[in-house]
Amino acid sequence: DQQVKQNSPSLSVQEGRISILNCDYTNSMFDYFLWYKKYPAEGPTFLISISSIKDKNEDGRFTVFLNKSAKHLSLHIVPSQPGDSAVYFCAASALDNAGNMLTFGGGTRLMVKP
Amino acid sequence: NAGVTQTPKFQVLKTGQSMTLQCAQDMNHNSMYWYRQDPGMGLRLIYYSASEGTTDKGEVPNGYNVSRLNKREFSLRLESAAPSQTSVYFCASRTYRVAEKLFFGSGTQLSVL
Numbered sequence: 001d002q003q004v005k006q007n008s009p010s011l012s013v014q015e016g017r018i019s020i021l022n023c024d025y026t027n028s029m030f031d032y033f034l035w036y037k038k039y040p041a042e043g044p045t046f047l048i049s050i051s052s053i054k055d056k057n058e059d060g061r062f063t064v065f066l067n068k069s070a071k072h073l074s075l076h077i078v079p080s081q082p083g084d085s086a087v088y089f090c091a092a093s094a095l096d097n098a099g100n101m102l103t104f105g106g107g108t109r110l111m112v113k114p
Numbered sequence: 115n116a117g118v119t120q121t122p123k124f125q126v127l128k129t130g131q132s133m134t135l136q137c138a139q140d141m142n143h144n145s146m147y148w149y150r151q152d153p154g155m156g157l158r159l160i161y162y163s164a165s166e167g168t169t170d171k172g173e174v175p176n177g178y179n180v181s182r183l184n185k186r187e188f189s190l191r192l193e194s195a196a197p198s199q200t201s202v203y204f205c206a207s208r209t210y211r212v213a214e215k216l217f218f219g220s221g222t223q224l225s226v227l
Binding site: 004 | 147155173206215216219220221
């Protein structure tokens with residue numbers, strides 16, 4: 001039973017438009033959430049994170065929103081660029097477990113068309 | 115600065131063969147991890163080492179063993195490879211007591227025939 005789910009395996013958007021990637025979780029103990037980006041033949045790289053005491057965190061074109069009551073988070077990319085085409089993983093953990101268990105979703109492949 | 119280095123990048127094994135995946139990090143990180151990535155399954159934790167001298171099972175440890183050789187190196191061994199172990203393997207590391215930011219290697223693509 002996956003505790004972190006990304007229900008959309010793929011997403012296609014036009015360059016310049018907004019990309020919205022969604023993630024749901026079931027474990028109410030999760031209190032820290034991250035997004036990773038992965039290009040082919042490379043390892044995932046950290047993109048942005050949010051702790052449960054916040055409902056929004058912004059870094060340039062990337063914003064993560066957290067809705068704790070719905071156990072849902074989303075990543076917004078505005079404006080989308082062709083270089084954003086990659087697989088995006090959301091991940092979650094409970095800060096009191098010393099960070100040893102970071103649970104990942106299945107990933108969403110984003111394609112940004114020029 | 116190399117970060118996290120994994121070898122080999124590609125490997126093909128026959129069922130029953132053994133091999134060791136190597137991982138080294140040069141960031142002086144305390145904790146190291148081995149994940150496998152399968153389509154639609156995300157990244158699943160195989161084993162981790164919270165600090166030098168300790169190792170623990172993750173979500174999918176069956177069929178694997180690990181060795182934390184020193185602070186820099188963390189190897190993953192398949193004693194008798196099975197087709198179900200066909201996957202992409204990622205090593206990762208992080209400092210202790212820092213929010214959950216992992217640094218990943220570039221991966222090893224393993225096929226077991």
